[in-house]
Amino acid sequence: MCGIVGLYLKNESLESQLGQLFVPMLIAMTERGPDSAGFAIYGDEVADDSVKLTLRHEDENYDWAGLAKRLETAFSTKVDWFQNSKVAVLKLMADADDAIAYLHENAHDVMVMSAGKSIEILKEVGLPENIVEMFKLGQMKGSHIIGHTRMATESAVTMAGSHPFSTGMDLCLVHNGSLSNHNRLRAELKREGIHFDTDNDTEVAAGYMTYRLQQGDSLNQALEHALQDLDGFYTFTIGTKNGFAVVRDPIACKPAVIAETDDYVAMASEYQALTTLPGIENAKVWEPEPATIYVWERGDK
The missing domain is CATH 3.60.20.10 (Aminohydrolase, N-terminal nucleophile (Ntn) domain)
Structure with missing residues (x-):
């Protein structure tokens, strides 16, 4: 139920x-x-050439600012972001598949909750x-x-x-x-x-x-x-x-x-x-x- x-x-x-x-x-x-x-x-x-990523890390003190800077370097673009509890929403000019692939390879402890132009997913026990x-x-x-x-x-x-x-x-x-x-x-x-x-x-x-x-x-x-x-x-x-x-x-x-x-x-x-x-x-x-x-x-x- x-x-x-x-x-x-x-x-x-x-x-x-x-x-x-x-x-x-x-x-x-x-x-x-x-x-x-x-x-x-x-x-x-977000704009057509950008993606919004909702990401989660078990540590509420995770260094989201550091991850944003790494993404800025990798994709040569500005990353806007904000944190909400253990979740962060990042917006950047990049292909969604490329951004997710980068995260899986370089931030494997970060979970991708959602990706798109508009969606944000937040959930917890x-x-x-x-x-x-x-x-x-x-x-x-x-x-x-x-x-x-x-x-x-x-x-x-x-x-x-x-x-x-x-x-x-x-x-x-x-x-x-x-x-x-x-x-x-x-x-x-x-x-x-x-x-x-x-x-x-x-x-x-x-x-x-x-x-x-x-x-x-x-x-x-x-x-x-x-x-x-x-x-x-x-x-x-x-x-x-x-x-x-x-x-x-x-x-x-x-x-x-x-x-x-x-x-x-x-x-x-x-x-x-x-x-x-x-x-x-x-x-x-x-x-x-x-x-x-x-x-x-x-x-x-």
Whole structure:
């Protein structure tokens, strides 16, 4: 049992309040996932020729300034960065694959949490209320955000095993449920060049989405393939630079609810996580249908 929450803002004037709006939603999922919590937030987009990297080191006193200087030397570019607990967000003019390859070779103790133009992933072991405070979520701004609280039932309680998972540019995925064919899919995806850091089945689902998008699928097409190729029971919420999507397996035994107003689209594993949102009393509220794909992206109003 885990908890999922997501918030996509249609009204750009609310972007300065994104974190504030999302805090009670994530905390509301504590009973569904007290082991660890995390979120992927989209905002503060970098230029087309640049990349934003979210990096983590176990040592909160890690020398991020030193790493930034090494990257500046390696790529002959300025690196802007800031630290948030054990995580640092670095922005530099470089190809994402080249920057990640440099880190794997020269800073192997640093974990790449996410890479893209907009995404930042932050997650840790502990109660959601502690994670919220650790990363000062309430002060964050952006266009959309996806969060997850985990109750580990099939693997150890670790930061690496917590959600969201990201295996591609600006892509993240959170999952409530279990996949039955993830070991076979992991092996197939590795042969296609998809990198995995854990044995978590959710990371395989994220890797599958990355692979389909790399093949030229739209988000909708990738999810159509996922419904055919991923066996198990699940609710997925997927984030991209332009929006987010929700899909449940054909049986749909894992709970989910969606609420939509002129200002936002929100989803949660339980309705009670949505009750603090403004205008929720007038929202269109429904349970997503089994094997049905719901996508909201920039340009859709």
